Amino acid sequence: MNLHQSILEYRKGRYGWWALLLILAAIVLFASHSDFQPPNGGTWQGYVLGSIGLALIVWLTALGIVKRRYGKSNVQAWTSAHVYLGASLLIVVSLHSALQIGLNVHSLAYVLMCVVIFSGFIGLYFYRRYPHLMARNRRNQSQRQLFSELNDLNQKGRALAKRCHPNLASAVDTAIDRTAIGGGFLDQLLGRDGSTVVLIEEDIKGGIQRKPVSNRDQQAIIDYVAKCIPRARKQGEAANIQSLLEVVCRRQTVTRQLRQDIKFNARLKVWLWVHVPFTIALLAALAIHILSVFYYW
């Protein structure tokens, strides 16, 4: 049995066929509008399509409850149906509205629904794509293990740096201190790297310059350490810096992996920040839509 089965392929896409049938039924119903009245939410076909849409929305929302009842329901089946029927909702409701869009509560509900559905599509894309990429990126390690390795590398790096020239030691220290992993919303979502390093360099006049520079992808510190190798004067210093270079290079790999992992994790969560609140807003708009239509019948 396939250990990782996509929700789309669940039972050979059974719910996809259901959704297709639903879409076809909706189209047939829509086409049955006589020329007596143009298609509209207020014809009997419109009422039927609207009722189907309402039932679907309520049922789709119930996934949020179902998935929290661990073990009591087949979440995989629910999710598969959620995806397919949710997608079909877009057609059903568009036919219900006959694409009459205006600046009113009815269109508000429609727009909110579209936001929910399209954020769902984005989530689906992420869930199809990222689990594989994440596994490949972490190379069978957990994020915790990666951080543990980074911790070791940090200590090893600081220890090695202490035995080098103070300027180099300070640079490595600040590079380790100022390594940015994760961070704010966009940093996590885009995998941005705001790492910096303070490099101490002697200028032409022999003075000392402390320059905080970007250490994106740890490249600045790697270059700095590498440049120090030919300048080594003391015995054994070159070998020491060589080991240090290995450490900072390894740090580059590990921080990259961590940043990617955080990015994927963030993306897997963030679409729900849109999907869920807009679903709740949609329920409110839907209630208003139904109230207003029948209040002024």
Next chain:
Amino acid sequence: MQLLLRQITYDSSGLPEYADSELTRDNIVIGRSQKSDIQLLDKGVAAEHARLTKSGDKLRLVAAKGQSFIINSKIQKQAELKPGDEIRIGAQTFICTEAPTGFDLALEWQFVEMPEGALSDAYRTSVSQLGFSPRIASWVLFVLVLLVGLLPLLSDIWQADKPAVQAANELANDNMAFHKLWLSGPLLSAHELTTGNNCTACHQTPFVQVKDNACQQCHVALGDHVMPAEHPAEIAEWVAALDEFACQNCHKEHNEPASLVARNEGLCLDCHQQMKPSVKGFSQDAHPEFALSLLRPDVTRQNGLLAIDWQLEKLRPQASDGHESRISAVKETSHLKFPHDTHLDGEAVKHARRGDALQCADCHTLSSDREHFEPTSMETSCASCHDLGFDPRTPQKQLPHGAPEEVYDALEAHFVKLAFSPDTLVGFERRRIPGRTFTEEDCDQDYACAKQQALRETGRQFSQRGCVTCHEVSEQENAEGSERWEVLPVKINHDWYADARFDHQSHLAQWDQSGDAVCSSCHSATTSAESSDILMPNIAQCVDCHDGRAQAGRVALTCISCHAYHRHSAIEGTEGIGALMQGAIHDQP
């Protein structure tokens, strides 16, 4: 301030190692963030935990909001630092020492290696740590949408508290801004104007569909679709059903303007295909022959006087015996003699002024309703050729038209005048006119002679030339004098298909023919010798170009292209408005 920071670590053999660094800042920030000046990777340390400041000679350590540190075993939020103080922040310990020359402060940092797992805690590695709560966002959006969506109702409640002096209209307009949020589609501009943007003008009770009486507040002159009296008892059920047929069934407001009037034929055919005559659409087979509205005179004599009662008779296309009535078999009785063929023959009749053949438009002028024609009259159409002169000697003298009882008086006056002032025409009257029965012996006195002449001329006018050329004249053998003849009043049918609409104007524009040829394509006037011919086209002419269904080479017609659903009963004094209203629907696209 200048800070000397000495980091003390111990190597594997337990010997201390010192790493000094100098910090020159106004404020020295201690915290977990990599932006801090002294970075402490510790879960118990905030991103920005505390800050070292110098004011005057005094050095202070101030914890950030909600944070604290331990100084000399006491939990503090801020403290003034002096040599010997021991500061603990998280797992790290700092000891203040005498500052060397050039420094404000020296700190010995008893560095403790970070515990396993502390590193990942130092970073924000998950979006869940960003302080955003989807739950709160959901609630905020939920309440926001509810508030916006309920604005129309809330504004009603709010307006109810406003002082009553504010005009109701103003209130309605104020509210409309919000109520527009609930509009499912545009309101017809005329409805918008008359309801004053007040939803309750039509939506009188919440959660109850708009009732007909809301429509009928303004649409008062609408007739019922069927007059029960006109129909046999077997369709009484349908009539009753129609009575309950709500305006809303056909007229959907807040929709595209095009859908305010139902135009599909299914609505009509539901009933009419089961009726007699059966209508299934518009084609030669599906639609019955048109029903002519024929005027028939009912001529009677009352107290010796002619009385005519004009009856409008509708010739149902299929008589009860099953024979189709043919237009050609029906004759009109208008009491007018008019051969169309002669008048349209350029050789026989020429236009009095132009000198060429007469054209249809010379006599027939389309009225403003674009369906009917202005009535033709003796004065406007005939008089230019047919004058009413009676005596070649006095061609300027004309008999009065439209007043047959005055004809004798006029003739008598003329001949008596001639008799008593013969100077002008001496000898003329004495001459015998061949073929006349008049002889000199018939009259021996001028006056009696003149009267006889007048009587004879009256007879000629009514029975040989003059009136009788165009009019039906009734002659009573036993009556005396001028009462012997009576002209039957003329009434020309004005509306042959009274229940249908037709736009002559649009039909007059045809690509392949123009002028009279267009008229002749439907009305065969050039071959009609009798005024009793009915020149109305029948369905065969219409289906040449039209069909009930849209198809190539045919212009589609639905029922309401020609028929009105509502019978417009004109309010007193507004006759003619009904006709205009009937045309209203037709003008829409």
